[in-house]
Structures are given as structure tokens and as C-alpha cells.
Amino acid sequence: xxxxxxxxxxxxxxxxxxxxxxxxxxxxxxxxxxxxxxxxxxxxxxxxxxxxxxxxxxxxxxxxxxxxxxxxxxxxxxxxxxxxxxxxxxxxxxxxxxxxxxxxxxxxxxxxxxxxxxxxxxxxxxxxxxxxxxxxxxxxxxxxxxxxxxxxxxxxxxxxxxxxxxxxx
Amino acid sequence: xxxxxxxxxxxxxxxxxxxxxxxxxxxxxxxxxxxxxxxxxxxxxxxxxxxxxxxxxxxxxxxxxxxxxxxxxxxxxxxxxxxxxxxxxxxxxxxxxxxxxxxxxxxxxxxxxxxxxxxxxxxxxxxxxxxxxxxxxxxxxxxxxxxxxxxxxxxxxxxxxxxxxxxxxxxxxxxx
Numbered sequence: 001x002x003x004x005x006x007x008x009x010x011x012x013x014x015x016x017x018x019x020x021x022x023x024x025x026x027x028x029x030x031x032x033x034x035x036x037x038x039x040x041x042x043x044x045x046x047x048x049x050x051x052x053x054x055x056x057x058x059x060x061x062x063x064x065x066x067x068x069x070x071x072x073x074x075x076x077x078x079x080x081x082x083x084x085x086x087x088x089x090x091x092x093x094x095x096x097x098x099x100x101x102x103x104x105x106x107x108x109x110x111x112x113x114x115x116x117x118x119x120x121x122x123x124x125x126x127x128x129x130x131x132x133x134x135x136x137x138x139x140x141x142x143x144x145x146x147x148x149x150x151x152x153x154x155x156x157x158x159x160x161x162x163x164x165x166x167x168x169x
Numbered sequence: 170x171x172x173x174x175x176x177x178x179x180x181x182x183x184x185x186x187x188x189x190x191x192x193x194x195x196x197x198x199x200x201x202x203x204x205x206x207x208x209x210x211x212x213x214x215x216x217x218x219x220x221x222x223x224x225x226x227x228x229x230x231x232x233x234x235x236x237x238x239x240x241x242x243x244x245x246x247x248x249x250x251x252x253x254x255x256x257x258x259x260x261x262x263x264x265x266x267x268x269x270x271x272x273x274x275x276x277x278x279x280x281x282x283x284x285x286x287x288x289x290x291x292x293x294x295x296x297x298x299x300x301x302x303x304x305x306x307x308x309x310x311x312x313x314x315x316x317x318x319x320x321x322x323x324x325x326x327x328x329x330x331x332x333x334x335x336x337x338x339x340x341x342x343x344x345x
Contacts, residue, residue, distance in 0.1 A: 053313035057234045062307060092233040147312035 008112035009124055009139050016041075016128040017110040021098040022081045029074070029096055031132070038071040038135070038158055039128040040151055043113050043121040045142055047079045047087035047097075055123070055145040060093050062148045069155040071127075074098060078105050078120050113139060127154040171323035173309050177225050180298075182254045184215065185223035191337050194225040196306045196316040199242060199261040200235035200268055204315045207328045208262040214333050222337075226258060228302040229314050237268035239299070244273045246295035247287055253280050 010016070016031060016039075023029040031039065044055055056075055059066075066073050075097040079087070084097040100107045100121065108114040108121035115122060125146060127136040136154035140146040177183065177192055195211065197204040215224055228246075230238035241261050248257030260276050261268065270291065277287040306316065310323065317324040319337060326332050 054234075055312070057231055058312060060233050061231055061303070065304065065307065094233075145312040147310045148307045149310045152307060 009122070009137055010111050010126070010134055012134050012136055014134050016126065016132050016134050017107075018132075019107045019110065021076070021100055021107060023096040023098055024085060025081045029098060031128075034072050034074075035132055036130050038069060038130060038155060040066060040071055040073045040155075041111070041126040041128065042073065042075050043108055043111070043124040043126075044075060044077050045115075045118070045120040045123060046077055047083050053145050054091070056087075056093060056097075057091055058145065059148065060091065060095070062152075063094055065148070065152060066155070069159055071155055076100050076107060076121065078108065115142075125151060127151055127158070129158055171310050173318040173321040173323075175305050176321060177223075180301075181225045181227065182249060182258070183223055183225045184255055186220050187223065189223035190221055190341065191218065192223045192225060192320055193337075194227060194318040194321075196227050196229035196302075196309075196311045196314055196318075198228075198230045198235055198238045198314045199245070199258075200238040200265060201231070201314045202265070203313075205262055205265045207315045208259075210328050210330055210333070212259075213330050217330065217334055218337065226254075227306060228299045229306045229311055229316065230299065230303070231314070239296075240270065240273060240291050241268045242299050243290035243293070243295050244277065244287060246298055247277070247290035248280055248282055250286070251280070251282060253282070256280055 018031045020028050020030040042055070042059060059073055063073065073095045075095065077097070078100050080101045081099045084099055088097055104119065105114040105121060111124065111126065113122040113124040123140045123142050123144070123146065125138045126134055129135045135158055136150070138146060138150050173194055177194060211224065215222055228242045230242050232239040245254055245257040245261060248254050257276065257280060264272065274284060274287050277284065309318070315328065317328070319340060324336065326336055
């Protein structure tokens with residue numbers, strides 16, 4: 001489905017591994033909490049990349065479109081909760097950033113997008129359907145902001161009922 | 170994915186002849202410093218290419234990162250209704266350090282745009298149009314600003330006059 005798929009990232013059709021990570025210093029978020037609607041997992045290497053080309057700043061502006069599909073966006077990096085909260089406050093982000101900090105990168109590893117040498121995740125996107133299956137995934141070069149067109153295309157597909165293949169009974 | 174969608178239409182702000190062989194579309198944010206740096210380059214490009222170039226500007230404001238971007242875009246849209254979009258566009262990029270409401274009202278006054286029209290823009294009169302630009306940008310793969318498309322194809326090269334002229338020249342050769 002996707003040309004730039006890294007060899008290891010979980011592919012469409014697989015069940016999205018559940019996880020529980022801190023979203024704030026005193027709150028956890030589990031993937032299973034979000035079941036029943038599409039979820040966009042956006043793994044990114046680190047907080048505080050330059051503003052104008054920043055992927056999280058872009059997605060912050062796309063939230064109304066994601067909401068239109070009933071989809072919840074979640075950012076994940078190996079930064080800690082205090083780093084995330086400072087970053088989210090400074091950039092006025094209106095979606096949760098999860099800290100995949102301890103054990104470091106455990107969730108990124110489960111999704112096949114951990115970069116052991118750097119100690120960060122890949123820049124990787126997963127769109128998960130309401131039943132918890134991966135519907136679409138994409139790994140970008142670390143320095144390239146993938147934009148939102150791939151996510152929106154995947155959400156379009158989820159929103160369109162599959163064409164019947166046989167004769168209706 | 171790097172194709173411009175929707176294509177340029179009558180809905181767009183365009184400078185230069187409609188049948189120009191080259192159409193350059195910029196997705197921009199009036200408060201983005203990189204767009205500010207691109208502004209004189211694109212001006213010079215327009216001068217260098219003259220009637221061979223049609224330049225189109227579409228809104229792609231990152232409103233949380235740039236608190237004045239949304240109202241600046243709305244102001245330029247209001248100016249478009251009296252046929253002065255490009256003057257507003259230039260004014261904004263030439264005064265990126267003063268994009269607060271009071272400054273925008275003053276620019277409106279200078280352009281002959283009455284206060285009520287600017288205030289209506291602030292209140293959201295053009296939000297739908299701006300959002301439409303933004304959504305089109307998202308679908309075209311715009312991931313930050315400025316983002317340029319030359320004849321509908323994404324341009325990822327450096328934004329300097331020589332490189333842009335070269336790229337456009339090569340495009341022309343491939344048509345010939």
C-alpha cells in the first residue's frame with residue numbers, strides 16, 4: 001500500500017497493540033480507551049523541532065478535519081511527560097502527547113518503529129479503525145514532515161463502506 | 170500526492186495572465202518568517218518572468234503557532250473584495266512585525282477598506298474561504314509554509330531566484 005514502508009512497521013490488517021502511557025504527569029491514556037472510533041497514532045522523533053515545518057503544529061490545525069471523521073489524534077515520542085507538557089503549552093497543542101519514556105520506546109518497539117541507535121521512534125503514522133485494527137500506516141524519513149494527506153485519505157476509506165463484492169442476499 | 174488539488178480556478182487570487190505558460194502557486198501564512206523570506210524572492214521572480222508567469226496565493230495559516238495569521242489572512246480576503254488583494258498581500262509581508270488588529274485596521278484605511286469591512290473580516294466573514302484553501306493544501310500534501318507548486322507539481326527545491334528560474338526554464342524546455 002505504501003512505498004515508503006519500513007521493513008518492520010506493523011502493516012494494515014494487523015491488530016494495533018494496546019498500550020497505556022502517561023498523557024500528563026498524573027494521567028494515563030490507553031489505546032483501548034479510544035476504541036469505537038478511528039485513532040491516529042503519530043509517532044515522532046522529538047519535541048521542539050522547528051516551528052513552521054513542525055508536524056505536530058500542522059496536525060494541531062487539522063484537528064477539525066480529524067474530528068469530522070470522529071477520529072482522535074494522539075502524538076507519541078520518547079520524550080518525558082514534563083517535556084511534553086512544556087512543548088504542548090508552548091505550541092498550544094490541543095491533543096494528547098504520550099510519553100513512551102519508560103521502559104523507553106516500548107510502544108514504538110511494539111509497532112516496529114523504534115530507532116535503537118537514536119533512542120527515538122521513527123516518524124511513523126498509523127490509522128487504526130474503530131475495531132482496533134491498523135487500517136493504514138506510513139513511515140517517513142525522519143527529517144520529512146509527512147503532512148496530513150495520507151491520514152485524510154485513510155480516514156476517507158474508513159468512512160466509505162466497502163463495496164459489496166457478491167450478490168446481496 | 171504532490172499534485173495540486175484543487176487546480177487553480179477563478180476562486181483563486183492570481184497575478185499575471187491566465188494563459189501564462191507557468192503558474193506558480195504558493196501556500197502561505199502571513200506571519201510565517203519563512204514566507205516572509207520567500208516574499209522578495211517571489212517578487213523578483215515575477216519581475217524576471219513577466220507575463221510568462223501567473224502567481225497564485227492560497228492561505229495556509231498555522232493559527233496556533235502564529236496568533237495574527239488568521240486575521241491577517243482575513244484582512245487580505247477583505248481587500249480582495251475591493252480589488253486590492255495583492256496590495257494587502259504585499260503590505261502584510263512587508264510589515265510582518267506589525268500584524269496586530271490595530272495595524273491591520275490602519276492598513277485597511279490606507280487601502281480604502283472601511284473599518285466595518287475589516288472588523289467583519291476579523292469576525293469570520295472569510296473564514297470559510299480561508300479554510301477551503303487550507304483543506305485543499307492538506308489534500309495536496311502541504312506540510313508547512315511556504316509550499317510551492319509549479320504548474321501543479323510540488324516544488325521542493327531552495328527558494329532562491331536562480332534555482333527557481335532554472336527549474337522553470339527546464340520545465341519550459343521539456344514542453345518544447
